[in-house]
Amino acid sequence: MNEYFPLLIPFLDSYIVLAQTDSTMLEMNRITRHLKKGNGGDESQRSGKHILAVQAITQTQGLGRKDNKWISPPGGLWLSLQYSHECFVPSFSLYIGHCLHKALLGLFPALRDRLAIKWTNDLMLQDRKLCGILIRHSETPEGDHLYQTGIGLNLNNPIDFSLMPYQAVSLGEEIGFPLDISYFAYVILMEIFQNVSLLTKQEEYISYCNEYLYAKNRRVRIVADNTSETGVLLGINVNGSLCLECGAPGKEIWSGTLSLC
Secondary structure (H helix, E strand, O other): OOEEOOOOOOOOOEEEEEEEEOOHHHHHHHHHHHHHOOOOOOHHHHHOOOOEEEEEEEEEEEEOHHHOEEEEOOOOEEEEEEEEEOOOOOOHHHHHHHHHHHHHHHHOHHHOOOEEEEOOOEEEEOOEEEEEEEEEEEEOOOOOEEEEEEEEEOOOOOOOOOOHHHOEOOHHHHHOOOOOHHHHHHHHHHHHHHOHHHHHOHHHHHHHHHHOEOOOOOEEEEEEOOEEEEEEEEEEOOOOOEEEEEOEEEEEEOOOEEEEO
Protein backbone atom coordinates (compact mmCIF):
# COMPACT_ATOMS: atom_id res chain seq x y z
CA MET A 1 0.00 0.00 0.00
CA ASN A 2 1.25 3.48 -0.82
CA GLU A 3 2.03 5.74 2.11
CA TYR A 4 2.15 9.55 2.07
CA PHE A 5 3.71 11.47 4.91
CA PRO A 6 5.42 14.83 5.37
CA LEU A 7 9.15 14.85 6.01
CA LEU A 8 10.45 17.75 8.08
CA ILE A 9 12.23 19.50 5.20
CA PRO A 10 11.00 23.07 4.74
CA PHE A 11 12.24 23.25 1.14
CA LEU A 12 9.99 20.45 -0.10
CA ASP A 13 6.41 20.89 -1.27
CA SER A 14 5.62 17.16 -1.34
CA TYR A 15 7.35 14.00 -0.14
CA ILE A 16 5.85 10.66 -1.19
CA VAL A 17 6.93 7.25 0.07
CA LEU A 18 5.81 4.12 -1.78
CA ALA A 19 6.10 0.53 -0.66
CA GLN A 20 6.86 -0.47 -4.26
CA THR A 21 6.93 1.16 -7.67
CA ASP A 22 8.47 0.49 -11.04
CA SER A 23 10.74 3.54 -10.75
CA THR A 24 10.66 6.58 -8.46
CA MET A 25 11.58 8.79 -11.41
CA LEU A 26 8.81 7.36 -13.58
CA GLU A 27 6.39 7.78 -10.67
CA MET A 28 7.51 11.38 -10.25
CA ASN A 29 6.87 12.00 -13.95
CA ARG A 30 3.38 10.55 -13.67
CA ILE A 31 2.59 12.77 -10.69
CA THR A 32 3.95 15.83 -12.51
CA ARG A 33 1.88 15.12 -15.63
CA HIS A 34 -1.20 14.69 -13.46
CA LEU A 35 -0.63 18.06 -11.78
CA LYS A 36 0.09 19.85 -15.06
CA LYS A 37 -3.28 18.75 -16.38
CA GLY A 38 -4.83 20.79 -13.58
CA ASN A 39 -5.96 17.81 -11.53
CA GLY A 40 -5.71 19.55 -8.16
CA GLY A 41 -2.86 21.55 -6.73
CA ASP A 42 -1.84 25.17 -6.97
CA GLU A 43 -0.14 27.16 -9.71
CA SER A 44 3.37 26.06 -8.68
CA GLN A 45 2.33 22.43 -9.09
CA ARG A 46 0.85 23.01 -12.53
CA SER A 47 3.84 25.07 -13.73
CA GLY A 48 6.42 22.42 -12.86
CA LYS A 49 7.96 24.45 -10.03
CA HIS A 50 6.54 22.10 -7.42
CA ILE A 51 9.49 20.68 -5.42
CA LEU A 52 8.71 17.00 -5.21
CA ALA A 53 10.52 13.95 -3.83
CA VAL A 54 9.49 10.32 -4.30
CA GLN A 55 11.02 7.46 -2.32
CA ALA A 56 10.33 3.73 -2.63
CA ILE A 57 11.13 0.78 -0.42
CA THR A 58 11.78 -1.20 -3.57
CA GLN A 59 11.76 -0.56 -7.33
CA THR A 60 10.97 -3.20 -9.93
CA GLN A 61 12.41 -1.23 -12.88
CA GLY A 62 14.86 1.22 -11.35
CA LEU A 63 16.59 3.43 -13.92
CA GLY A 64 20.31 3.86 -14.40
CA ARG A 65 22.26 5.83 -16.99
CA LYS A 66 21.52 5.12 -20.66
CA ASP A 67 18.37 3.21 -19.67
CA ASN A 68 20.34 0.61 -17.76
CA LYS A 69 18.45 -1.15 -14.99
CA TRP A 70 19.20 -0.18 -11.38
CA ILE A 71 18.64 -3.15 -9.07
CA SER A 72 16.67 -1.84 -6.09
CA PRO A 73 15.87 -4.42 -3.39
CA PRO A 74 14.55 -3.47 0.06
CA GLY A 75 17.18 -1.88 2.30
CA GLY A 76 18.53 0.79 -0.05
CA LEU A 77 17.61 4.44 -0.47
CA TRP A 78 15.79 4.75 -3.80
CA LEU A 79 14.86 8.41 -4.16
CA SER A 80 13.98 10.88 -6.91
CA LEU A 81 13.84 14.64 -6.57
CA GLN A 82 12.39 17.31 -8.86
CA TYR A 83 13.79 20.81 -8.52
CA SER A 84 13.43 23.94 -10.65
CA HIS A 85 16.29 26.44 -10.99
CA GLU A 86 16.54 29.68 -12.97
CA CYS A 87 19.90 28.80 -14.54
CA PHE A 88 21.22 25.96 -16.66
CA VAL A 89 23.97 24.19 -14.71
CA PRO A 90 25.95 21.76 -16.92
CA SER A 91 27.68 20.25 -13.88
CA PHE A 92 24.48 19.64 -11.90
CA SER A 93 25.29 15.94 -11.42
CA LEU A 94 28.60 16.91 -9.81
CA TYR A 95 26.76 19.31 -7.50
CA ILE A 96 24.55 16.43 -6.35
CA GLY A 97 27.56 14.15 -5.99
CA HIS A 98 29.32 16.77 -3.88
CA CYS A 99 26.24 17.09 -1.62
CA LEU A 100 25.93 13.32 -1.18
CA HIS A 101 29.63 13.00 -0.40
CA LYS A 102 29.49 15.82 2.17
CA ALA A 103 26.41 14.32 3.80
CA LEU A 104 28.01 10.89 4.16
CA LEU A 105 31.30 12.28 5.46
CA GLY A 106 29.37 14.34 7.98
CA LEU A 107 27.88 11.12 9.32
CA PHE A 108 30.99 8.95 8.95
CA PRO A 109 34.21 11.05 8.98
CA ALA A 110 36.30 7.86 9.08
CA LEU A 111 35.35 7.24 5.43
CA ARG A 112 37.28 10.31 4.29
CA ASP A 113 40.16 8.37 2.71
CA ARG A 114 37.90 5.71 1.16
CA LEU A 115 34.87 7.58 -0.18
CA ALA A 116 35.35 9.18 -3.61
CA ILE A 117 33.32 11.04 -6.24
CA LYS A 118 33.41 9.39 -9.64
CA TRP A 119 32.87 11.69 -12.61
CA THR A 120 30.13 12.27 -13.47
CA ASN A 121 27.57 10.43 -11.43
CA ASP A 122 28.73 7.88 -8.84
CA LEU A 123 30.09 7.60 -5.32
CA MET A 124 32.74 4.94 -4.86
CA LEU A 125 33.82 3.29 -1.63
CA GLN A 126 37.25 1.72 -2.00
CA ASP A 127 36.83 1.14 -5.76
CA ARG A 128 33.30 -0.26 -5.37
CA LYS A 129 30.05 1.45 -6.32
CA LEU A 130 28.11 2.77 -3.33
CA CYS A 131 25.75 5.24 -4.99
CA GLY A 132 24.52 6.11 -8.46
CA ILE A 133 23.09 9.45 -9.62
CA LEU A 134 20.83 9.98 -12.63
CA ILE A 135 20.10 13.51 -13.87
CA ARG A 136 17.49 14.55 -16.40
CA HIS A 137 17.10 18.15 -17.50
CA SER A 138 14.31 20.00 -19.29
CA GLU A 139 12.98 23.53 -19.57
CA THR A 140 9.64 24.74 -18.23
CA PRO A 141 7.33 26.93 -20.34
CA GLU A 142 8.41 29.86 -18.13
CA GLY A 143 12.07 29.32 -19.08
CA ASP A 144 13.22 27.78 -15.82
CA HIS A 145 15.39 24.67 -15.79
CA LEU A 146 13.84 21.55 -14.34
CA TYR A 147 16.25 19.02 -12.86
CA GLN A 148 15.09 15.53 -12.05
CA THR A 149 17.58 13.65 -9.90
CA GLY A 150 17.52 9.93 -9.21
CA ILE A 151 19.59 8.66 -6.28
CA GLY A 152 20.31 4.99 -5.60
CA LEU A 153 22.28 4.47 -2.39
CA ASN A 154 23.14 1.00 -1.10
CA LEU A 155 22.54 1.20 2.66
CA ASN A 156 21.21 -2.00 4.23
CA ASN A 157 20.58 -4.07 1.11
CA PRO A 158 22.92 -7.08 0.98
CA ILE A 159 25.23 -7.36 -2.01
CA ASP A 160 24.06 -10.68 -3.43
CA PHE A 161 24.78 -12.38 -6.76
CA SER A 162 22.54 -9.90 -8.65
CA LEU A 163 24.69 -6.92 -7.58
CA MET A 164 28.13 -8.51 -7.62
CA PRO A 165 28.68 -7.95 -11.39
CA TYR A 166 28.33 -4.19 -10.74
CA GLN A 167 31.12 -4.22 -8.11
CA ALA A 168 28.62 -2.75 -5.66
CA VAL A 169 29.09 -2.20 -1.94
CA SER A 170 26.57 -1.68 0.86
CA LEU A 171 27.35 0.96 3.48
CA GLY A 172 25.61 -0.94 6.26
CA GLU A 173 27.70 -4.03 5.59
CA GLU A 174 30.88 -1.93 5.59
CA ILE A 175 29.97 -0.04 8.77
CA GLY A 176 28.76 -3.16 10.53
CA PHE A 177 25.30 -2.09 11.69
CA PRO A 178 21.90 -1.27 10.11
CA LEU A 179 21.25 2.30 9.03
CA ASP A 180 18.10 4.44 9.27
CA ILE A 181 17.04 4.96 5.66
CA SER A 182 14.58 7.79 6.43
CA TYR A 183 17.26 9.68 8.33
CA PHE A 184 19.69 9.33 5.43
CA ALA A 185 17.02 10.70 3.07
CA TYR A 186 16.54 13.67 5.42
CA VAL A 187 20.28 14.42 5.73
CA ILE A 188 20.90 14.15 1.99
CA LEU A 189 17.96 16.34 0.98
CA MET A 190 18.88 18.97 3.55
CA GLU A 191 22.44 19.03 2.20
CA ILE A 192 21.14 19.50 -1.36
CA PHE A 193 18.76 22.35 -0.49
CA GLN A 194 21.00 24.17 1.97
CA ASN A 195 23.74 24.49 -0.67
CA VAL A 196 21.73 25.58 -3.72
CA SER A 197 23.49 28.97 -3.71
CA LEU A 198 26.57 27.07 -4.97
CA LEU A 199 24.81 26.44 -8.28
CA THR A 200 25.95 29.95 -9.27
CA LYS A 201 29.42 29.32 -7.78
CA GLN A 202 30.36 26.13 -9.57
CA GLU A 203 34.05 26.52 -8.85
CA GLU A 204 33.38 25.80 -5.17
CA TYR A 205 31.78 22.39 -5.55
CA ILE A 206 34.04 21.50 -8.51
CA SER A 207 37.02 22.17 -6.23
CA TYR A 208 35.47 19.86 -3.64
CA CYS A 209 34.92 17.16 -6.28
CA ASN A 210 38.56 17.44 -7.36
CA GLU A 211 39.69 16.98 -3.77
CA TYR A 212 37.82 13.67 -3.54
CA LEU A 213 37.96 12.66 -7.20
CA TYR A 214 37.99 8.94 -7.93
CA ALA A 215 40.94 7.72 -10.03
CA LYS A 216 42.72 11.09 -10.07
CA ASN A 217 46.22 10.78 -11.56
CA ARG A 218 45.42 7.22 -12.63
CA ARG A 219 45.12 5.87 -16.14
CA VAL A 220 41.46 5.59 -17.18
CA ARG A 221 39.29 4.85 -20.18
CA ILE A 222 36.28 6.99 -21.12
CA VAL A 223 33.73 5.35 -23.41
CA ALA A 224 31.04 7.48 -25.07
CA ASP A 225 28.80 6.09 -27.80
CA ASN A 226 31.17 4.32 -30.19
CA THR A 227 34.35 6.17 -29.23
CA SER A 228 36.80 5.86 -26.37
CA GLU A 229 39.66 7.88 -24.93
CA THR A 230 42.45 6.59 -22.73
CA GLY A 231 44.77 8.69 -20.62
CA VAL A 232 45.70 9.97 -17.18
CA LEU A 233 42.84 11.64 -15.32
CA LEU A 234 44.07 15.11 -14.35
CA GLY A 235 40.90 16.46 -12.77
CA ILE A 236 37.59 18.20 -13.45
CA ASN A 237 37.53 21.58 -15.16
CA VAL A 238 35.43 24.38 -13.65
CA ASN A 239 32.87 23.88 -16.45
CA GLY A 240 32.34 20.28 -15.35
CA SER A 241 34.22 18.59 -18.16
CA LEU A 242 36.90 16.01 -17.44
CA CYS A 243 40.53 16.90 -18.06
CA LEU A 244 42.40 13.95 -19.53
CA GLU A 245 46.05 13.71 -20.55
CA CYS A 246 45.99 11.57 -23.67
CA GLY A 247 48.61 12.74 -26.17
CA ALA A 248 47.34 16.32 -26.26
CA PRO A 249 47.69 17.60 -22.68
CA GLY A 250 44.51 18.57 -20.90
CA LYS A 251 41.91 17.28 -23.37
CA GLU A 252 38.33 18.06 -22.33
CA ILE A 253 35.84 15.18 -22.10
CA TRP A 254 32.18 16.11 -21.73
CA SER A 255 30.43 12.76 -21.39
CA GLY A 256 31.05 9.07 -21.15
CA THR A 257 31.53 6.15 -18.79
CA LEU A 258 34.79 6.08 -16.83
CA SER A 259 36.67 2.92 -15.90
CA LEU A 260 40.18 2.11 -14.71
CA CYS A 261 42.62 0.72 -17.24
